[in-house]
Amino acid sequence: MNVAVCVKQIPDPAAPGSLQPDTKNLVREGKLILDDSDSYGVEMSLQLAERAGGGEVTLVSMAPHEETSGLRTALAMGAAKAILVSDDVLAGTDALGTAKVLAAAIKRAEPDLVVAATESTDGYTGTTPAQVAELLGLPSVTFAKKIDVSDGKVRVERQTEAGFDEVECPLPAVVTVTAGVVEPRYPSFKGIMAAKGKPVEQLKVADLGLTPDQVGVAGAREEVFDVAAAEERKAGEVVVDEGDAYERIIAFLEQLKLL
Numbered sequence: 690m691n692v693a694v695c696v697k698q699i700p701d702p703a704a705p706g707s708l709q710p711d712t713k714n715l716v717r718e719g720k721l722i723l724d725d726s727d728s729y730g731v732e733m734s735l736q737l738a739e740r741a742g743g744g745e746v747t748l749v750s751m752a753p754h755e756e757t758s759g760l761r762t763a764l765a766m767g768a769a770k771a772i773l774v775s776d777d778v779l780a781g782t783d784a785l786g787t788a789k790v791l792a793a794a795i796k797r798a799e800p801d802l803v804v805a806a807t808e809s810t811d812g813y814t815g816t817t818p819a820q821v822a823e824l825l826g827l828p829s830v831t832f833a834k835k836i837d838v839s840d841g842k843v844r845v846e847r848q849t850e851a852g853f854d855e856v857e858c859p860l861p862a863v864v865t866v867t868a869g870v871v872e873p874r875y876p877s878f879k880g881i882m883a884a885k886g887k888p889v890e891q892l893k894v895a896d897l898g899l900t901p902d903q904v905g906v907a908g909a910r911e912e913v914f915d916v917a918a919a920e921e922r923k924a925g926e927v928v929v930d931e932g933d934a935y936e937r938i939i940a941f942l943e944q945l946k947l948l
Contacts, residue, residue: 765876
């Protein structure tokens with residue numbers, strides 16, 4: 690079974706981020722890392738391919754400056770190859786534009802199944818996978834905590850607030866996985882060395898049959914008008930137990946609607 694995984698390469702969350710003063714977009718310069726959310730999708734896809742007894746996992750990504758650091762991490766985990774779309778005209782692309790690029794790249798992989806994280810940890814729109822499915826004309830299942838594939842169908846346990854739903858749909862399909870559903874494997878030294886020689890197909894927007902006005906700032910349907918600093922965290926209240934501490938803590942949690 691061939692699986693395509695959408696992976697995003699993001700600035701290291703451990704380092705202070707910055708915004709471009711004119712567009713207020715996140716600065717994406719230098720080395721980028723594999724989005725931690727996507728490591729779950731990669732692991733889930735590798736397990737599905739292994740259980741199927743054949744096929745391969747293809748990474749699909751969009752990043753500036755032909756950046757491949759994050760892709761190499763996923764290749765070291767076990768993915769077979771990658772498709773990277775990198776083009777200056779992609780600067781300022783919104784979620785829909787990203788979906789157009791990813792959908793066009795995914796077509797080249799001709800996968801049986803497309804897997805993605807529920808949302809990226811730098812954008813948090815959570816809309817791109819569903820848009821990819823719509824553009825490809827495929828069924829979309831979100832918030833998967835378990836995926837099984839057999840007889841040309843994918844069966845998903847879809848996480849809900851009350852538990853989970855069991856969903857079944859024909860292949861190919863687009864499925865998003867939630868974080869924590871599997872334990873992503875650490876790349877071995879052998880895997881890291883092998884990843885250096887795995888193929889990464891690098892494409893421009895024109896290679897996908899798209900035009901510059903469909904992506905980037907020109908094609909964006911969303912715009913950031915203003916950015917404000919988050920409110921500084923206030924000092925907490927110290928509760929000294931004088932025999933009524935539990936009552937005060939319960940009242941505090943009830944005020945926050947946590948009880």
